[in-house]
Amino acid sequence: MILKEGRIVALILLLGSFVLFYLYSQMIEQGKKITIRTLAPLEAIPEAVGRCAEMGKPMFYCTGITGSLSNAAGAYTLASITILGSLSRELAKAGVRLKLFTSTIDAMPLIQETIKNAYELEGKPEDYSEDFIELIANQSSLVSRYLGSLQRENPAAACLIGSLAYESVVLAEAGNTIGAMQISGTINYYQIPFLVASTDYCLISEELYAAAAAVSGEAGSIGPIAAEDVIKLITLGIMTLGVVLAPMGITFLVNLLGM
Amino acid sequence: MAYPTELWALTGLWVGAILTVAIYSYMLYKENPLYRLAEHVYIGIAFAIVAVVAVQNTNRIAVTPLLNGEIVFIIPLLLGLGMYTVFIEKYRWVSRYSIATLVGVMLAVVTSGILIPNIINQVASTITPPMGSTMMDWVNFFYIGFGTICSVSYFLFTREHTGILAPTARLGRLVLMVGLGVMFGNTVLFRMAMLAGRIEYLLQVVGILPL
Numbered sequence: 001m002i003l004k005e006g007r008i009v010a011l012i013l014l015l016g017s018f019v020l021f022y023l024y025s026q027m028i029e030q031g032k033k034i035t036i037r038t039l040a041p042l043e044a045i046p047e048a049v050g051r052c053a054e055m056g057k058p059m060f061y062c063t064g065i066t067g068s069l070s071n072a073a074g075a076y077t078l079a080s081i082t083i084l085g086s087l088s089r090e091l092a093k094a095g096v097r098l099k100l101f102t103s104t105i106d107a108m109p110l111i112q113e114t115i116k117n118a119y120e121l122e123g124k125p126e127d128y129s130e131d132f133i134e135l136i137a138n139q140s141s142l143v144s145r146y147l148g149s150l151q152r153e154n155p156a157a158a159c160l161i162g163s164l165a166y167e168s169v170v171l172a173e174a175g176n177t178i179g180a181m182q183i184s185g186t187i188n189y190y191q192i193p194f195l196v197a198s199t200d201y202c203l204i205s206e207e208l209y210a211a212a213a214a215v216s217g218e219a220g221s222i223g224p225i226a227a228e229d230v231i232k233l234i235t236l237g238i239m240t241l242g243v244v245l246a247p248m249g250i251t252f253l254v255n256l257l258g259m
Numbered sequence: 260m261a262y263p264t265e266l267w268a269l270t271g272l273w274v275g276a277i278l279t280v281a282i283y284s285y286m287l288y289k290e291n292p293l294y295r296l297a298e299h300v301y302i303g304i305a306f307a308i309v310a311v312v313a314v315q316n317t318n319r320i321a322v323t324p325l326l327n328g329e330i331v332f333i334i335p336l337l338l339g340l341g342m343y344t345v346f347i348e349k350y351r352w353v354s355r356y357s358i359a360t361l362v363g364v365m366l367a368v369v370t371s372g373i374l375i376p377n378i379i380n381q382v383a384s385t386i387t388p389p390m391g392s393t394m395m396d397w398v399n400f401f402y403i404g405f406g407t408i409c410s411v412s413y414f415l416f417t418r419e420h421t422g423i424l425a426p427t428a429r430l431g432r433l434v435l436m437v438g439l440g441v442m443f444g445n446t447v448l449f450r451m452a453m454l455a456g457r458i459e460y461l462l463q464v465v466g467i468l469p470l
Contacts (some may be wrong), residue, residue, distance in 0.1 A: 011375040037419045069358065072372075074365045104359060105309075109345040109354045141305035142283060144298040151290030168452075193443035196436075204435070210416040229417045235382055236411055242386025243404035247397070249388070257383040 008259045013231070020230055025223030034226045036214035041183050041201035042083075048157035049182050057156035058097040061087070062146060062171060063076045063111070064162035064186070065139040066104045073163035076187045077104050080162030080211035081114050083185075086215035087159065088118030098132045099149065104163075108135055132211040143167045148175050160184040160199065161208065169194035185211065260469050276464040279457055381407075406434040 003011065028034055057074045063080045066073040084100070091098050091226045102111060111133060119128040124176045134149075136142040147170070150158075160168065163185060168184070168191040176198055184195040185203025195202045203211050213221035242253045263269055281297035317339070325332040341357035344350040385407045389396035402465070409431035412424060420428040462468040 007375070009379055013374055013378065014370075034417055036416050068361070070361045070365045070368075072365070072369045074362065075369065078362065106342060106358065109342065109351070110358055112345065113351075129368075136302060137305040137309040141298075141301040144301050147285055148290050148295060148298045166450075190442060190446060193439040193446065196439055197443065206414050223420075229415050232411055232415055235378070236408055239382060239385055239404065239408050239411070242382075243401065243408070246386060246388040246400065246404075251386075251388065254308045254387050256377050256381050259431075 006258060009257055010189070017227065017231060020227035021224045023223075024226040024230075025219045028219035028223050030227075034222055036210050036222065036225060039203065039211050039214065041185060041203045041207075042211050042214060044183055044201045045087055045159075046090060046180075047185060048159070049094050049096055051181055052096040052156040053094040055156040058099050058153055059087075059091060060146070060150065060153075060155040060158040060175075060180070061098060061100045062142075062158070062160045062162070062164075063100070063102040063104060063107070064160075064164045065142060065167060066107075066163035069104060069106050069110075073188070074104075074107075076163040076208060077102075077107055078110075080185070081107065081110055081207045082212035082216050082221070083161055084111070085114045086117055088115045089122055092119045092122035092124050092127060095127070099153065099155070100132065100133045101136060101139055101142055101146050101149075103136050105135065105137075108133070112175075124206075130257055139165065139167060143170050146171055150174050150178055150180075154178055155180050157181040157183070160186075161203065162186065164188055164191050164195070166191075169198060172198035175199070244253065262466065272464050276461055279461060283457075406431075408436050 024034070031196075045141045048059065050097065061084060063077050063084070064073075066077045068074065069077060070201070088098060098115065100111065100115070102108070115132060116125070116128050117219055119125050134145065136145050146167075155178075158171075158180045160171055160175075160182065164171075164184075164186040165188060168188075172182060172184060172195060182199035183207045184199040186195065187208055188194060189205060189207050192202065196204070210225050212223045216222075238253060240256075245251070245253070263272060278297050280298065281293045282301075284291055285294045315338075321332045321336050321339075326338065338357045338360055341353045344353040385404055389400045409427045411431070412427040413420075413431035413435065415424065415428075418424055459468060463470045
């Protein structure tokens with residue numbers, strides 16, 4: 001048999017996802033209006049930029065510690081870079097200096113181009129500087145650099161968005177001690193509790209992808225989020241039915257999922 | 260392990276201890292000269308290690324096989340070299356091909372490993388009746404079942420949390436916060452163990468504890 005038992009449902013889900021992603025992207029391209037719901041951390045970005053402008057202080061941004069774009073956490077970093085693009089435009093508009101910390105070496109060209117493009121789009125290419133970005137080789141040295149810079153430059157706001165690991169609580173708590181307004185977001189669910197507890201706004205898990213899609217406004221980004229919602233609704237239907245039927249001893253849905 | 264007597268081993272031990280104290284001085288004295296010294300030493304050493312490891316890996320994984328006649332390894336080498344075109348404004352666009360390939364490979368690898376364990380198995384586990392038949396087993400089953408349903412409804416993004424979604428999303432957020440609280444507690448315990456590890460190291464260096 002070509003199809004291996006235990007993987008049939010996965011194959012159907014995979015193919016179904018592709019079809020839905022494509023259909024929704026096409027629908028949006030043809031003018032269908034699909035919007036991402038209000039996400040408080042995104043709404044807070046102009047406030048954070050305004051705070052920096054009023055206080056005449058820089059904004060810090062950390063994309064986290066992913067070693068490479070080629071592993072699973074690379075997706076978080078990419079979502080973070082998309083948000084960075086929109087944020088950089090706000091910063092360029094308000095004349096606020098950005099200081100970005102990253103240890104994702106292969107994302108450097110992407111980060112540089114994203115910020116540079118944002119400044120060009122705002123008609124201020126001369127304000128862009130390569131010094132905005134600090135590439136630090138690994139996690140612990142990134143932490144020490146970030147903490148030192150935090151005390152030296154005293155930013156008015158900081159964004160910790162991307163692939164964050166153990167450093168999340170260290171960076172966020174240090175930001176708290178200097179009174180910076182902080183916006184965070186990660187998919188790494190071990191770190192979410194710390195970010196929720198120690199930052200002002202937090203993009204919890206998949207909200208990070210939704211936020212990136214919302215700021216990009218591109219059909220190719222919003223389409224998959226809309227398609228995912230359809231898959232989630234189907235999943236919700238299956239789970240509700242399964243939970244209701246289980247006490248009656250009816251478990252055909254469990255068997256179906258095992259196909 | 261016996262306390263070292265050789266000069267190089269003793270130096271390594273004490274450098275580690277001094278740098279540990281220097282980094283921890285941040286908690287008491289904020290950014291200070293000792294911390295700044297440790298910070299810069301750390302950044303320099305980290306870059307040196309990453310550079311050496313990168314060269315060794317490139318040599319081991321791609322250059323050596325290529326020199327042994329495996330011509331296919333020219334592809335990752337060219338893609339890697341493409342990254343360096345960011346330094347030449349005229350050919351900067353070449354780096355986009357390298358990045359696009361990296362991202363494409365990442366997405367393919369991630370997708371293949373997510374569907375069954377992270378979605379299908381999770382849904383199946385949520386609706387599988389409990390093995391035991393005590394009251395508590397069923398309470399847990401319904402808590403997990405309805406908690407998961409409400410939490411998933413919180414992560415619907417193309418609809419505002421109004422109407423029928425308002426109560427489920429709100430309950431979902433509460434369930435999420437309970438879960439996050441549990442994880443917070445667990446991780447704090449783990450961090451305490453890490454701190455205890457560093458204190459143990461310092462006590463070993465000054466000879467209070469045996470190495």
